[in-house]
Amino acid sequence: MTDLFAVAYKEVLDLRRDPLLGVLLGFLTVSIVISVLIGSADFHGQLDAYRQYVSQLSSSNSTAVPAAPQLFPLQLLRGGIEYVEILGALLAVVLGYGTVAKEKHRGTLDLILTRPLRRFSLAGGKLVALSFVWFVIVAAISLVSVLAVATVGGAALSGHDLVRVLILAVVAWVYLIFWSALSVGITALSRQLSAGLIVGLVVWLVVVLIMPQIGDTMDPDNQVPGGLFASLQIKKADELTVMAHFSGFDTIRNGIEVSSIEKHFERLSFAFTGIKQQYNQQSLRYIWADMFPYAITLMAASVASVIFALLATTRRTLRRKLP
Template sequence: MTDIWTFSRKEVRDLSRDPLSAVLVAVLAVAVVISVLVGAAQFRVQLDAYTAYTQQLLHAGSPVTAAPPQLFPLQLLQGGVEYIEILGALFAVILGYGTIAKEKHRGTLHLMLTRPVRRFALVGGKLLGLGLVWLIVVGVLATVSTTTIWAVGGAALSYHDLVRIGLAAIAAWIYLMFWTALSVGLTALPRQLSTGLIVSLALWLIVVLILPQIGDTMDPDNQVPGGLFASLQIKTTNELAVMSHFGSYETIRNSIEISSIEKHFERLVFGFLGIKEKFNQQPLTYIWANLYGYAITLVAASAGAIVFAAVATTRRTLQRK
């Protein structure tokens, strides 16, 4: 256990001194802030349009029947969550690759392996160090998001809102650890470092971009801004009745989507934050009862990636030339 803590402290120290790590964190933080700013600006545009519309009705002597737009603070985080899904996963792949590649490039790997360390001490220490770093990063992003919503979005957050943000942050940490551990294992396994990086990036491309895009494109409700059924003023019950005639098609489309771990993360976090309208303003017990399967899959995938990294990162694979 002492060896694991030693390697983890070294990993945290190396990442804290690496300017690339600071740049990646800064990019994610700026992206989250910008997403909140854009969301708040869009709400103000909607509110101004509603105000102008009601004034025109009043001048015309007509009653105002339309409800004013409502600001749900946590929904401003949608863009930030999507940035973590895509950019966060990419940065996790880069950091996972870098933690193995730097030791080989510097020649410090052989020096560390000359010590009588336990089988999983090196990879365990590196994963623990990366986990601590990602925990700090996620904490910073959650703090930045909360502060931006309060300062820029002009919205007050309740205790329950903070709990939901905390749960979303935990899910984000598990998701990022999946990609980091997977990248560590894929980098350590082949003889060439570049092969591990290429395979990791190819998986990221397929899982994060291609599969979700196919599923979204196949969804007829995504073909019209605001939703096809909403634009046609079709109620939810009638929408379900219509989609029941396309059960096989919807099963195939949904199967493609949930084959991506990104969608499990997205659906879980969108539920916690109320970004998905079905779960907006709903108690956490109701949300958990509907989405706990995604949480189980996310944890299982991350645990599997960590086990894979531990099995793949051996003295033999690390010392191959």
């Protein structure tokens, strides 16, 4: 284990000097603060419109007053979650690629491989370092998110909200490890450095952007702002009755969506933060009962990605070049 931690320590030092990490953390911090600010401004706009409407009702002596809009603090994090979901995954691919590519680019790979390293020490050390770096980054942006909601968002967070933020942080950490480990394995198998990055970016493009977009486009309820059924004032029970006639189509559409690991991360995150309305203000036990399959799949995918990186990163594959 000594050689594994030696590689991990060396990798953490290299990553600490990488300017990309500073850019990543700074960008995510600014993006989260801005998204919380926009969400808060949107809520206050709705509140002002509500007050004007109530004032008009009062002047017309109407007693039918609608419920006031409510601010649910964790819903302000939607923009930040989407940044991690898309751009975080992209940067995880780039970081994973860089941990292998830099050794070949600098010519230090042959020197490292002269050391008596165990079979999985090199890949394991790099993955441990990446996991640690992502732990630090996720912890930092989680703290920023809490502070942003409490300050610029103007919303008070309860103890239950903080627990949900912690769950969200764990889910994000596992998701980012998946992408970095996958990128490490792909780069190790590539005969040419540029091919490793290109393949990693293509996988990211298909999994994060193309497949979820196909699923969203096939969903008729997403074709109208606010939802097709809501705009037609169709009740939930009637909506389910209508969709029952298209069960085969909906199964295919949902299958395309959930075949993307990005959708598993999104559904878990949106459920635990209450962004998905059906889970808003629900207990963790209720949410967990619905989200357990997604959590298992996300964890299994990350474990499989780590195993792939460990098996792919060998002396033979690292030294292999184009004929």
